Amino acid sequence: MIDLHCHSTISDGALLPTEVVQLAAQNGCTMLALTDHDHTGGLADARTEAMRHNIRFINGVEISTTWRGRSIHIVGLDFDEHDANLQNLLANVRHGRIERAQQIGDKLAKKGIFGAFDGAMGLATNPEMISRTHFADWLVQNGHARNKQNAFSKYLGDGKCAAVKHEWVDLGDAVRAIIGARGLAIIAHPMRYDLSATARRNLFDEFVALGGHAMEVHSGSCQLNDRLNYALAAERHGLLASVGSDFHRLGDYSGGVLGACPELPPICKPVWDYFRSS
Ligand code: AMP
Ligand code: MN
Ligand code: MN
Ligand code: MN
Secondary structure (H helix, E strand, O other): OEEOOEOOOOOOOOOOHHHHHHHHHHOOOOEEEEOOEOOOOOHHHHHHHHHHOOOEEEEEEEEEEEEOOEEEEEEEEOOOOOOHHHHHHHHHHHOOHHHHHHHHHHHHHHOOOOOHHHHHHHHOOOHHHOOHHHHHHHHHHOOOOOOHHHHHHHHHOOOOOOOOOOOOEEHHHHHHHHHHOOOEEEEOOHHHOOOOHHHHHHHHHHHHHOOOOEEEEEEOOOOHHHHHHHHHHHHHHOOEEEEEOOEOOOOOOOOOOOOOOOOOOOOOOEHHHHOOOO
C-alpha cells in the first residue's frame, strides 16, 4: 500500500502532517511520502508519526515550476531535506505567493466579490503558502461557487477572470536542485496538463535530458485507462513510474484514497526500487 504524493496544512491540505500519517495508517499504508507544495516543513513530524505506525516514510515535496510558460508540478522524493541549494530554491518559489494572492483578490473585487484576499489568508494555516485552494474554499463558503471545482471553472482556473499568470521556478532548475540533494525527480499528474501530444512528448524528452527519473502513472482519482497510457509513455521515455493520491482533504473527489494507490501496470519500473532511505 503505497502513496507518494499528498498534502498537509503546511501547504493547501486540511490535515496536520501527523493527521495525514494517521489517516494513511488507518487505510493500510506501508510506504508514504508527504509532498507539500514548495515546502518541507511537515517532514519531521510526519516521519516521527510514520515510525509509530510502521510506515516507511520518504521525504517529499511538490515544486511549482514553469515550463514554456505553463505551470508544471515536479515531485521530489527521497532527497536530503537539509540541502541548502534545494531549500534556497524552495524559498524562492514561495516568495511571491502573497503578492499573487493580492492580485487574485483585486481581480475578484473587480467582479464585485470583496474581501477574498483577507478571507483566503484567514483559511491558510501557513500564510506564505496561500494558494488558489484557499480562495476556492473561501468562494464556496461565501456562496460565490457551488464547490471547489466550480470555483476553479468560474474564477480561478487558467484563463478565467481571477487567474493571475505567475512565474514559478524554471523546471530545469527544480530538477537540478532535486538531483543535487540526492533525490529523485518525478513529473506530477501528467494526465492533468492541457498539452498537445507533441508538447507532452517534448516535456517528457526535455525532462529525461535534464536527468529526471520518473512520472506519476497513477494520480488521484485517475482511471485504469490513464494508468495504462502513462505506463506506456513512461516505458517509451525510459522513465520509472510513481503513484500518488494527491490527497488534500476528505470529501475532495479529485484526490484518491490517502495511503492506498492502485497497483502499477506490470510493464512499469517502480520508482521506489531506487529509494535509498529505509
Ligand atoms: P496554486 O499553487 O496556488 O496555483 O494552486 C494550485 C492548487 O489548486 C493545486 O495544487 C490543487 O490543489 C488546486 N487546483 C488546481 N486546479 C484545480 C481544479 N481545477 N480543481 C480543483 N483544485 C484545483
Ligand atoms: Mn494543492
Ligand atoms: Mn500538483
Ligand atoms: Mn499535489
